[in-house]
Amino acid sequence: MASILETFEAMHQGSKALAERGRAAFPSGVTHDTRAFSPWPIYVERAQGGRKWDVDGNEYVDYIGGHGALLLGHGRPEVTEAAREALGHGTHFGSSHRWEVEWAEQVIRMVPCAERVRFTSSGTEATMMALRLARAYTGRERVVKLVEHFHGWHDLVVGRLRQDEAQPFSPGVPNGFYESLAVLEAGDVGALEEQLARRDVAAVILEPTGAHWGTHPLSPDYLHAARRLTEETGTVFIMDEVITGFRMAPGGASERYGVVPDLSTHAKILAGGLPGGCVTGRDDIVSMLEIRDGDGEWNASQRVAHQGTFNANPVSAAAGLEALRLIARGGEVERADASTARLVRGLNAVCASLSLPGSAWAVSSMFHVNLGYDAPRPRDVEWDAAEEPRGVLPELERPLKRALLNHGVDFMGTGGMVSSAHTDADIDQTVEAFRSTALDLRAEGLLR
Numbered sequence: 001m002a003s004i005l006e007t008f009e010a011m012h013q014g015s016k017a018l019a020e021r022g023r024a025a026f027p028s029g030v031t032h033d034t035r036a037f038s039p040w041p042i043y044v045e046r047a048q049g050g051r052k053w054d055v056d057g058n059e060y061v062d063y064i065g066g067h068g069a070l071l072l073g074h075g076r077p078e079v080t081e082a083a084r085e086a087l088g089h090g091t092h093f094g095s096s097h098r099w100e101v102e103w104a105e106q107v108i109r110m111v112p113c114a115e116r117v118r119f120t121s122s123g124t125e126a127t128m129m130a131l132r133l134a135r136a137y138t139g140r141e142r143v144v145k146l147v148e149h150f151h152g153w154h155d156l157v158v159g160r161l162r163q164d165e166a167q168p169f170s171p172g173v174p175n176g177f178y179e180s181l182a183v184l185e186a187g188d189v190g191a192l193e194e195q196l197a198r199r200d201v202a203a204v205i206l207e208p209t210g211a212h213w214g215t216h217p218l219s220p221d222y223l224h225a226a227r228r229l230t231e232e233t234g235t236v237f238i239m240d241e242v243i244t245g246f247r248m249a250p251g252g253a254s255e256r257y258g259v260v261p262d263l264s265t266h267a268k269i270l271a272g273g274l275p276g277g278c279v280t281g282r283d284d285i286v287s288m289l290e291i292r293d294g295d296g297e298w299n300a301s302q303r304v305a306h307q308g309t310f311n312a313n314p315v316s317a318a319a320g321l322e323a324l325r326l327i328a329r330g331g332e333v334e335r336a337d338a339s340t341a342r343l344v345r346g347l348n349a350v351c352a353s354l355s356l357p358g359s360a361w362a363v364s365s366m367f368h369v370n371l372g373y374d375a376p377r378p379r380d381v382e383w384d385a386a387e388e389p390r391g392v393l394p395e396l397e398r399p400l401k402r403a404l405l406n407h408g409v410d411f412m413g414t415g416g417m418v419s420s421a422h423t424d425a426d427i428d429q430t431v432e433a434f435r436s437t438a439l440d441l442r443a444e445g446l447l448r
């Protein structure tokens with residue numbers, strides 16, 4: 001019988017040919033660190049709904065969902081049509097336009113903290129701007145982030161990206177950036193209190209469901225504590241909703257957990273599957289960007305500067321506006337959450353029936369898997385065990401992904417994002433693929 005790796009190689013000869021050319025053009029052959037894969041990544045040709053197809057004609061149930069940008073699934077007709085219509089008007093006017101105004105108004109209607117908005121081209125740019133605003137507003141420099149919480153790849157938010165890594169996570173960052181950054185253990189309210197007591201912290205920034213969209217779950221109690229402590233100390237509280245925004249509820253984690261930050265950052269779903277981001281929140285903070293006529297002193301020394309060629313480009317604005325309208329109408333979040341619950345229950349049933357060392361859990365439509373150790377199983381869908389989940393043992397990650405791809409499923413890392421377009425058939429097929437995958441891993445002696 002062919003091994004997992006042999007099967008993968010036989011199924012992906014077209015991808016192999018492209019990967020060879022990709023490797024000559026790009027470091028590791030990829031344009032995003034998480035797409036690097038061994039023996040090579042799959043090359044995808046098209047996608048629709050909850051599925052995608054690679055250059056070799058293999059079909060997958062897709063749980064990467066555009067790195068989380070596609071709550072509505074691939075190619076949602078209303079969003080595609082809105083983008084197509086906007087394209088017909090031009091891709092860039094170098095001027096203000098009606099789509100950006102309607103898009104911002106829609107964000108303000110949906111996001112609990114949103115009083116004003118500034119669009120950027122990505123989530124990375126959104127968190128950069130949020131931190132610049134917080135520093136300018138408070139006149140303080142230090143920033144607090146939490147271990148492993150990810151806020152994009154810019155220099156301001158470096159810090160351990162995995163529990164077992166020493167700082168920094170990337171060479172090439174000047175030391176000054178580390179000096180102004182405190183990286184705290186997530187969930188430790190006492191440590192946060194101690195940091196903020198000095199009243200010299202400009203901002204606390206965090207992922208509201210915990211590091212890497214909930215791989216390390218964070219209790220909503222911590223969010224409430226962070227809200228209270230930042231308020232008491234004049235610190236700007238930034239919830240990075242680049243993943244959770246418009247996914248966990250029309251108003252994101254903020255709506256779902258009833259915590260209203262000073263600023264929140266958004267991207268991904270915000271722009272309907274096209275590039276785009278924004279920072280939004282309190283008027284007095286976002287208005288640090290305001291150009292004041294006749295106030296040269298403000299403009300020269302207090303105002304926050306911001307440019308960006310593709311900020312609120314009309315095509316992203318039109319697609320994003322349509323996506324947000326569909327989500328605001330209701331039903332999309334609920335459908336994605338229900339499919340995720342079906343998936344998690346199915347995966348846990350497989351773990352139980354095969355006595356696998358592993359389990360699955362989810363928050364909203366973001367699911368995760370433990371594999372290779374005796375992980376507790378949640379009573380239902382959300383993680384409710386006292387101990388932290390450890391995820392998939394590192395030595396299992398690659399064979400797991402290869403075997404899942406062999407069986408027609410593409411996870412994002414060791415979990416994934418479910419969309420409102422995933423059908424019960426997609427979910428049930430995934431559960432069966434997971435069963436076959438587990439048996440393949442067991443046959444190779446990788447799993448007991």
Ligand SMILES: Cc1ncc(COP(=O)(O)O)c(C=O)c1O
Pocket residue numbers: 067122123124125127150151152153207240241242243267268277
């Ligand atoms: C929570 C969070 N913040 C910020 C970012 C950066 O967004 P982008 O990739 O659009 O720059 C990401 C990207 O995955 C993210 O997950």
